[in-house]
Amino acid sequence: MSMETVGQDSDTDETPLIDVRNLQTAFFTEKETIRAVDGVSMDIDSGETVGVVGESGSGKSVTARSIMGLVEAPGKVLEGSSIRFHQLETVRDYADRFSGHTVDLTELRGEHDPQELLGRIQTEVTAETFGRERRDEITLTDILAAGFGDEMGITDEDDCVFVTERNGDSPQDITAGFIEVTRLDGERQRQMRGGRIGMVFQDPLTSLNPVFTVGNQIKEALNLHRDLSGEEATREAVELLEAVGIPDAGRRVNEYPHQFSGGMRQRAVIAMALACEPELLICDEPTTALDVTIQAQILELLAQIQEERDIGIMFITHDMGVIAEVSDKVNVMYAGEVIEQADVYSLFENPKHPYTRGLLRSIPGTQSGERLETIEGNVPTPTESASDCRFAPRCPEAFDACEVVHPSHVEVGEEGDDHTAACLLYPEEMPETRRVNVHREATSDDRRGDSA
Amino acid sequence: MSQQLASSDSTTREKREKLVEVRDLKTYYGDSGMFGGPPVKAVDGVSFNVFRGETLGLVGESGCGKTTLGRTLLQLEDATGGEVRYDGTDITELNSDQLYEWRRNAQMVFQDPDSSLNDRMTVGEIIREPLDVYEWETPADRRDRVRELLETVGLRPEHYFRYPHQFSGGQRQRIGIARTLALEPDFMVLDEPVSALDVSVQAEIINLLEDLQEEFGLTYLFIAHDLSVVRHICDRVAVMYLGNIMEIGPTEELFTDPANPYTHSLLSAIPAPDPTDTAERITLHGTPPNPRYPPSGCPFNTRCPARIRPPEYEHLDDEVWQGINTLRDVLLERKRADRSIRERIRERLGRQTRFATVEETYDELFGGLQIPANAESSIEQIVEHASNNDEEAALDVLTEEFGSICESEKPEYHTVSETGRKSFCHRHDGEHRQPSQVLEERY
Ligand code: SF4
Numbered sequence: 001m002s003m004e005t006v007g008q009d010s011d012t013d014e015t016p017l018i019d020v021r022n023l024q025t026a027f028f029t030e031k032e033t034i035r036a037v038d039g040v041s042m043d044i045d046s047g048e049t050v051g052v053v054g055e056s057g058s059g060k061s062v063t064a065r066s067i068m069g070l071v072e073a074p075g076k077v078l079e080g081s082s083i084r085f086h087q088l089e090t091v092r093d094y095a096d097r098f099s100g101h102t103v104d105l106t107e108l109r110g111e112h113d114p115q116e117l118l119g120r121i122q123t124e125v126t127a128e129t130f131g132r133e134r135r136d137e138i139t140l141t142d143i144l145a146a147g148f149g150d151e152m153g154i155t156d157e158d159d160c161v162f163v164t165e166r167n168g169d170s171p172q173d174i175t176a177g178f179i180e181v182t183r184l185d186g187e188r189q190r191q192m193r194g195g196r197i198g199m200v201f202q203d204p205l206t207s208l209n210p211v212f213t214v215g216n217q218i219k220e221a222l223n224l225h226r227d228l229s230g231e232e233a234t235r236e237a238v239e240l241l242e243a244v245g246i247p248d249a250g251r252r253v254n255e256y257p258h259q260f261s262g263g264m265r266q267r268a269v270i271a272m273a274l275a276c277e278p279e280l281l282i283c284d285e286p287t288t289a290l291d292v293t294i295q296a297q298i299l300e301l302l303a304q305i306q307e308e309r310d311i312g313i314m315f316i317t318h319d320m321g322v323i324a325e326v327s328d329k330v331n332v333m334y335a336g337e338v339i340e341q342a343d344v345y346s347l348f349e350n351p352k353h354p355y356t357r358g359l360l361r362s363i364p365g366t367q368s369g370e371r372l373e374t375i376e377g378n379v380p381t382p383t384e385s386a387s388d389c390r391f392a393p394r395c396p397e398a399f400d401a402c403e404v405v406h407p408s409h410v411e412v413g414e415e416g417d418d419h420t421a422a423c424l425l426y427p428e429e430m431p432e433t434r435r436v437n438v439h440r441e442a443t444s445d446d447r448r449g450d451s452a
Numbered sequence: 453m454s455q456q457l458a459s460s461d462s463t464t465r466e467k468r469e470k471l472v473e474v475r476d477l478k479t480y481y482g483d484s485g486m487f488g489g490p491p492v493k494a495v496d497g498v499s500f501n502v503f504r505g506e507t508l509g510l511v512g513e514s515g516c517g518k519t520t521l522g523r524t525l526l527q528l529e530d531a532t533g534g535e536v537r538y539d540g541t542d543i544t545e546l547n548s549d550q551l552y553e554w555r556r557n558a559q560m561v562f563q564d565p566d567s568s569l570n571d572r573m574t575v576g577e578i579i580r581e582p583l584d585v586y587e588w589e590t591p592a593d594r595r596d597r598v599r600e601l602l603e604t605v606g607l608r609p610e611h612y613f614r615y616p617h618q619f620s621g622g623q624r625q626r627i628g629i630a631r632t633l634a635l636e637p638d639f640m641v642l643d644e645p646v647s648a649l650d651v652s653v654q655a656e657i658i659n660l661l662e663d664l665q666e667e668f669g670l671t672y673l674f675i676a677h678d679l680s681v682v683r684h685i686c687d688r689v690a691v692m693y694l695g696n697i698m699e700i701g702p703t704e705e706l707f708t709d710p711a712n713p714y715t716h717s718l719l720s721a722i723p724a725p726d727p728t729d730t731a732e733r734i735t736l737h738g739t740p741p742n743p744r745y746p747p748s749g750c751p752f753n754t755r756c757p758a759r760i761r762p763p764e765y766e767h768l769d770d771e772v773w774q775g776i777n778t779l780r781d782v783l784l785e786r787k788r789a790d791r792s793i794r795e796r797i798r799e800r801l802g803r804q805t806r807f808a809t810v811e812e813t814y815d816e817l818f819g820g821l822q823i824p825a826n827a828e829s830s831i832e833q834i835v836e837h838a839s840n841n842d843e844e845a846a847l848d849v850l851t852e853e854f855g856s857i858c859e860s861e862k863p864e865y866h867t868v869s870e871t872g873r874k875s876f877c878h879r880h881d882g883e884h885r886q887p888s889q890v891l892e893e894r895y
């Protein structure tokens with residue numbers, strides 16, 4: 001993991017393994033623009049599991065695909081989005097191999113004033129665009145990582161390694177920095193996806209090729225990402241299959257995916273992901289298609305792998321039970337936005353957002369006979385940038401302001417809990433007008449942005 | 453055995469009227485000579501009653517036969533053996549005309565509203581179709597009936613002329629339900645009716661189903677894998693595994709105090725929406741066996757966490773037991789694989805050297821473990837047979853040495869509570885300790 005350093009311009013206040021800021025992914029169709037992911041921020045540490053929960057249409061899978069660089073036309077990750085991969089070793093490695101795509105912020109800081117650059121940005125930007133609370137907190141790094149440096153000629157479109165701290169000139173002297181995942185392309189993308197970031201999908205057959213043996217597919221990954229081949233690769237493939245709990249691995253390595261049961265296939269996919277020794281594993285509904293007893297096995301396996309290898313896991317699911325079991329932190333998504341963020345205990349004990357509350361109450365609980373609570377209506381498809389609360393049409397607690405003010409995230413838990421919700425009912429202790437103003441102000445520096 | 457199961461079912465529920473009586477029902481597939489090999493025993497001799505007005509849940513993992521059982525009850529599949537008495541008539545004996553008439557009484561709702569609704573028909577036409585087929589009243593009456601049905605399921609009359617794709621998943625399921633209600637059936641088989649839906653929508657459909665049941669006095673057979681839904685909606689539950697009912701009884705009781713080891717395991721595997729839940733989980737090993745080759749004795753014996761062990765090995769280390777169980781899985785798996793043609797060809801070409809890997813497997817399973825001498829010599833014998841590619845012989849030794857009544861005899865149904873709940877397990881026979889005691893100790 002990268003070291004925690006305090007940068008001169010607070011670029012590097014805290015360094016999680018991966019830091020997603022204001023991610024926006026839209027799909028452009030003839031009729032409309034679907035804002036599938038609309039301003040999502042979250043981070044994941046090594047050894048930590050971050051759950052992302054939501055119903056269909058919430059944007060949870062598109063969030064995952066954006067991180068993995070799997071968004072395809074007509075979809076696009078929009079300017080202003082930033083996904084920073086902080087693992088120091090990888091940063092050094094990339095700076096070494098892709099020096100032509102490396103941006104040295106330690107040099108650039110002397111040359112540019114972030115506030116002045118902000119004024120030159122063509123589109124409307126706010127502190128929120130950069131995941132900051134106040135405009136004067138925006139750093140040069142924020143601006144460049146979000147892609148605004150290209151239009152000003154400071155960065156090139158395919159620059160993707162950002163060095164924020166270094167002790168000397170060689171890549172090994174870098175002490176802090178990140179790879180901007182949204183700017184990866186070609187070989188740099190291939191090294192990241194499936195190399196540093198592994199993935200496991202709901203349907204193992206999307207990751208397995210039916211015409212090759214399971215062993216050959218693992219060996220291919222080993223070859224691509226770890227330069228292993230021949231005997232050595234075979235031995236490692238067998239070991240990986242054993243590590244994911246496939247008995248008789250020596251024989252099964254020669255079998256084809258269709259000869260594996262559903263649970264075994266998912267194990268094979270996990271083995272394939274592990275072949276590259278990833279730092280981050282993105283699991284998109286990995287157990288949804290499996291029976292509960294098999295799901296239990298896979299969840300146990302993932303926990304064990306995480307403990308052994310200290311990897312960060314992003315776990316996407318619609319199942320609140322699974323979320324409760326696997327997550328350290330949870331992000332609840334609704335219509336393209338994270339609407340509540342908390343550690344798993346606070347979230348289940350003290351859900352704050354009306355949607356989270358409704359969701360938890362609509363699970364058929366332990367009591368029988370009673371009528372289930374429901375959330376009327378359906379998840380909307382966001383086509384405009386939000387100027388309201390997207391949950392308002394279904395929210396039992398909606399009031400007038402909910403239709404004209406877009407809620408931003410505010411603290412809703414105890415001090416230092418890091419429990420936030422995007423809802424105009426909070427901060428709870430304030431009277432309504434002041435509360436609403438807090439949210440209005442968070443988005444209102446649009447106007448200041450224009451005049452700056 | 454099955455008679456006994458069914459009769460005590462009724463003594464405890466005398467007041468209630470039996471709508472469906474199932475006796476020793478079997479549904480086998482593919483036992484034609486075409487592929488040789490034994491048939492798939494999807495449903496392998498089940499007996500139970502469904503009482504008028506109740507919701508009976510049918511739960512289990514995929515491949516346990518629950519859907520086949522539901523379809524057989526409606527004669528959408530032919531029974532291989534046994535009876536399904538509906539209001540006293542054995543419907544497995546009906547000819548096709550009689551069956552056609554009977555089907556008005558019994559309908560099925562499917563999991564996937566998308567594939568069960570014809571996208572080229574309007575919602576009105578879809579719901580009206582069964583009325584047309586059965587030439588129900590006059591066309592004008594049918595239209596009125598459809599409008600009424602739309603309202604019943606919470607849709608609006610103007611939805612009549614829309615197409616299914618214009619509706620959300622939840623609404624499409626409502627359309628499907630309206631269609632099944634058209635002919636006023638008494639009995640509905642609901643096959644995973646809410647599994648494809650989001651939680652909040654799922655709750656609406658469950659509420660709707662409950663309302664309809666009350667309003668029209670419907671009887672439901674509710675097939676599902678989601679146990680929390682089942683717990684909410686069902687009066688009684690039958691838990692299936694590999695074509696057999698392992699336990700059947702009143703819902704709350706079965707959930708709070710399961711008797712059968714499989715019910716224990718299934719319940720324990722569900723993650724509770726509560727991060728503070730620290731209950732020890734029973735993680736089952738392996739996967740359910742292929743229903744074409746079910747094990748002898750108890751169908752659950754290859755994975756059962758409470759399996760009866762021979763007395764001389766009762767205190768063998770749990771890890772060694774785990775190794776033995778995995779070894780058995782591997783052997784069964786290899787025996788199965790042996791049957792595939794591809795495998796045989798590969799072997800003949802000498803591309804498979806299975807010799808070495810058995811030893812590897814042995815090391816993987818037992819390396820570093822303390823194994824008592826008597827067990828060790830048996831395990832070595834097993835491995836020896838396996839090395840010679842004789843899985844059959846290896847398995848024989850394994851069963852002989854480490855097997856018990858769980859492998860040699862099919863269990864019986866034992867009454868495990870005053871409500872007449874039944875469990876299919878040798879551990880209730882009075883000679884062994886109860887499953888819950890054993891599980892407590894082993895987990
Ligand atoms: S902002 Fe208003 S509509 Fe949105 S969740 Fe809060 S109370 Fe409900």
Ligand code: SF4
Binds near residue numbers: 714752753756876
């Ligand atoms: S009969 Fe044996 S194997 Fe079957 S459930 Fe009971 S203890 Fe387990």
